[in-house]
Amino acid sequence: MDQLAAMRAFRRVVETGSFTAAAAELNQSHTIVSRQVRQLELELGAQLLNRTTRRFALTEAGQEYYERSRQILDQLDDAAQAVSAHQARPAGTLRINAPMAFGTLELAQWLPQFIIANPQLKVDLVCNDRLVDIIEEGFDVALRLTRVLPDSTLVAKRLATCGILLAAAPDYLKRHGMPQQPADLAQHNCLTYTLAQKPNEFLFHAADGSEHTVSVRGNLQANTGIALRSAALAGLGIAATSSFIVHEDLRRGDLLQVLPGFTLKPRDLYAIYPQNRHLSPKVRAFVDFAADWYRSPRWE
16 A cells, blocks of 8 residues: 555545545545545554545544644655755846945856856846845845844845954055054044944954944045945045955055954844745755855955
8 A cells, every 4th residue: 555645645535525526636536545545544453534425524543643644744745845946947037135335346256157057047136235125125135244133034044254344555554653552543534334333433352352442533434335445545544344345455455454453343244035935946046156155255
């Protein structure tokens, strides 16, 4: 006896309330379905249904077997669908939302490779720095750089950590001096990120575990790190910015890190997407690609 087939037949009989209806759904004869249920009872050594000429009712054993078998069959179906979704080739349009600076400087580095690897996929990338409701605005996935994620029904997969640092051009530091302690920043022109929780207040952590809070001021604040980077390169002042924005400038020596012995709280990079019973192949492909790419972030 095929116990799994008999279990499915028994379930359909219970849920349709009829051997005839169950047989029609299963594309089998009434005789076969009836035989499967009878063989199942013989195999289990218990009567599952009390039958009359016109109707049937579940026995106590039948009720318990129905509940357990339904859970088993649902889990098997879920497993099969999950594998099918994983194996399916990503296709259709993938709508991605990302912060302006990250989408421009970082995502643009690897997005073409992702598209080449998924030729049946069309990507619609939207970059902005406002808080986007990805479900309401129809995005499949979003990349977020944040210290704290709001409570949400969305799934958030952490991809990497991105440091926040201070950087200035050698020319600026030659003219104004290199700060030695966080308190020295009060005497400098600091270029700040408007969307930070406290743009004009820096909280540093020293190697010895001490904390240093400094209020700063400057003649430029912006809601994009790209503008702060450009201003710092021009020698305007000391920029507080993400490491992914300035790591190449630091490597070349066009910018120098200020107060490298003190750290600002970093931000984490997340891929965020709606919680679905089965993750679509296109979202899975994107998240997996991003996770693999950021195993060793370029800015490190």
